[in-house]
Amino acid sequence: GAVVSQHPSRVICKSGTSVKIECRSLDFQATTMFWYRQFPKKSLMLMATSNEGSKATYEQGVEKDKFLINHASLTLSTLTVTSAHPEDSSFYICSASDRDEKLFFGSGTQLSVL
Amino acid sequence: AQSVAQPEDQVNVAEGNPLTVKCTYSVSGNPYLFWYVQYPNRGLQFLLKYITGDNLVKGSYGFEAEFNKSQTSFHLKKPSALVSDSALYFCAVRDGDSNYQLIWGAGTKLIIKP
Numbered sequence: 462g463a464v465v466s467q468h469p470s471r472v473i474c475k476s477g478t479s480v481k482i483e484c485r486s487l488d489f490q491a492t493t494m495f496w497y498r499q500f501p502k503k504s505l506m507l508m509a510t511s512n513e514g515s516k517a518t519y520e521q522g523v524e525k526d527k528f529l530i531n532h533a534s535l536t537l538s539t540l541t542v543t544s545a546h547p548e549d550s551s552f553y554i555c556s557a558s559d560r561d562e563k564l565f566f567g568s569g570t571q572l573s574v575l
Numbered sequence: 576a577q578s579v580a581q582p583e584d585q586v587n588v589a590e591g592n593p594l595t596v597k598c599t600y601s602v603s604g605n606p607y608l609f610w611y612v613q614y615p616n617r618g619l620q621f622l623l624k625y626i627t628g629d630n631l632v633k634g635s636y637g638f639e640a641e642f643n644k645s646q647t648s649f650h651l652k653k654p655s656a657l658v659s660d661s662a663l664y665f666c667a668v669r670d671g672d673s674n675y676q677l678i679w680g681a682g683t684k685l686i687i688k689p
Binding site: 495504505507510554556562563564565566567568569 | 607609611617618619620621624626665676677679681682
């Protein structure tokens, strides 16, 4: 099956700094990628839909200026958490959809903001 | 409005017994239904989907799910559980007649005891 690579897998940063997470589709082109946040109690929350060559579509309640998404190519989307704070600590997951409606997920990034 | 419900936070099953993880949904158009699994320390993986055709869908790792239109359900099943099936299972749905995104269930933790 298709592979989605997500880096880094874990990052620890100081409050106020910015963190960039990369999501790559390794063997297929993904015009659309999705960014999720998974909370400790397990629920998966869609943050935004990343569209190649255009602006991301954010879900209600997600701050656009805080969670910057760039989808510069058909195989790469990045999520930048700007001016991170402890409440941003979470598990972030990206995914990409193939033509057959299936989603392929990255392995996730555990962000810890001190 | 679209919604999906996984009524059980956790399901406990003895190894070798049949298992069922429940999912009910609500969409206004044709339902596209999915099951994903998240194993401990591993990424989310696609298990199976229903878009059209046979109501009984077979997926990875011996799992299957039955689409029941009258009951608006898409329960995940396996005839004989393995300890290695212990994981977090997510049901997701989207309205196939629109461009709405996937709606995710809250997840069900499946624990298989030896």
